[in-house]
Amino acid sequence: MNVNWYPGHMAKAFRILADDLKGVDIVVQMRDARVGYSSINPKFEKLFKNKINIILLSKCDLADPDETAKWVERLKSEGAAAVMPVNASDPASVKQVKRHILSKAAEIRQNVFERRGMKITVRAVVAGIPNSGKSTFINNFFGTAKAKTGNKPGVTKEKQWIKESPDFEIMDTPGLLWPDLENKRTMLNLTVTNAIKNELYDPFTLASEFLITYKDILAKGMLERYGVDISDYTLGEEIIDAVCEKKSMKMRGGINDTQRCSEQILTDFRAGKLGRITLEKA
Numbered sequence: 203m204n205v206n207w208y209p210g211h212m213a214k215a216f217r218i219l220a221d222d223l224k225g226v227d228i229v230v231q232m233r234d235a236r237v238g239y240s241s242i243n244p245k246f247e248k249l250f251k252n253k254i255n256i257i258l259l260s261k262c263d264l265a266d267p268d269e270t271a272k273w274v275e276r277l278k279s280e281g282a283a284a285v286m287p288v289n290a291s292d293p294a295s296v297k298q299v300k301r302h303i304l305s306k307a308a309e310i311r312q313n314v315f316e317r318r319g320m321k322i323t324v325r326a327v328v329a330g331i332p333n334s335g336k337s338t339f340i341n342n343f344f345g346t347a348k349a350k351t352g353n354k355p356g357v358t359k360e361k362q363w364i365k366e367s368p369d370f371e372i373m374d375t376p377g378l379l380w381p382d383l384e385n386k387r388t389m390l391n392l393t394v395t396n397a398i399k400n401e402l403y404d405p406f407t408l409a410s411e412f413l414i415t416y417k418d419i420l421a422k423g424m425l426e427r428y429g430v431d432i433s434d435y436t437l438g439e440e441i442i443d444a445v446c447e448k449k450s451m452k453m454r455g456g457i458n459d460t461q462r463c464s465e466q467i468l469t470d471f472r473a474g475k476l477g478r479i480t481l482e483k484a
């Protein structure tokens with residue numbers, strides 16, 4: 203798969219982020235709870251080394267809750283200051299995280315005040331891969347739609363600072379991938395979860411690869427949603443044909459409408475209609 207997943211604005215956004223970090227205390231790393239490994243941006247580790255790192259596992263409403271709990275434990279044991287699952291679309295879920303972030307910010311302010319007698323503005327950055335829910339999180343954090351959101355990668359093109367109070371500011375950033383993204387499985391994971399532009403792929407090829415790679419994890423949802431037992435198939439293309447037959451998804455002349463069916467399966471997965479599914483386990 204030879205596609206351009208690293209658009210020009212990302213390289214620029216990385217440079218801007220690196221520059222802005224000087225005045226930043228807290229980094230909120232937004233990862234996708236369904237793909238805990240693939241949504242780690244390897245460039246972040248060095249970049250955020252000296253910051254207070256809070257890791258949020260977003261879209262937790264779409265992921266298997268037991269698996270998310272394991273991710274939280276694992277990431278905590280690896281040394282993040284805090285790890286929390288979040289449904290960024292749910293104000294109540296964001297409120298819990300907000301409380302935590304603001305209490306960290308208050309701690310930082312207090313420390314600086316005690317050491318230097320200065321009242322500072324604490325700054326936080328929300329960073330992560332495209333479409334992970336950064337802007338949605340920020341909007342629910344403030345209770346207003348200040349940041350533009352959308353169900354496709356690359357909606358936020360430029361950084362945006364938003365002030366909570368004179369004490370605290372938070373910055374929304376464009377979703378960032380990394381230029382040397384070559385692992386085939388990572389590409390698949392990021393495409394089915396919509397972090398990489400889908401226009402770059404043929405839905406039939408993508409859905410076939412997805413179904414066969416994650417056959418075991420998807421079997422229950424596929425049976426419930428489409429009435430097809432996929433456990434004995436060895437080719438994703440055959441699964442799509444079976445769903446077409448079962449659901450009478452046909453084109454003129456009675457030919458299976460595999461394109462429409464593929465798009466439907468991907469849309470259903472993304473909307474949680476195949477169940478709460480974690481693709482990568484901790």
Ligand SMILES: Nc1nc2c(ncn2[C@@H]2O[C@H](COP(=O)(O)OP(=O)(O)OP(=O)(O)O)[C@@H](O)[C@H]2O)c(=O)[nH]1
Pocket residue numbers: 260261262263264288289290291292331332333334335336337338339350351352353354355356357358359375376377378
């Ligand atoms: N189910 C679910 N949907 C979410 C969650 N967070 C965000 N979304 C949806 O995911 C899509 C992307 O959200 P954005 O907030 O625009 O994502 P972003 O990280 O800012 O994306 P870029 O600006 O492109 O990097 C939107 O359709 C949101 O409604 C979540 O926790 N659960």
Ligand SMILES: [Mg+2]
Pocket residue numbers: 336337338350351357358375376377
């Ligand atoms: Mg955004």
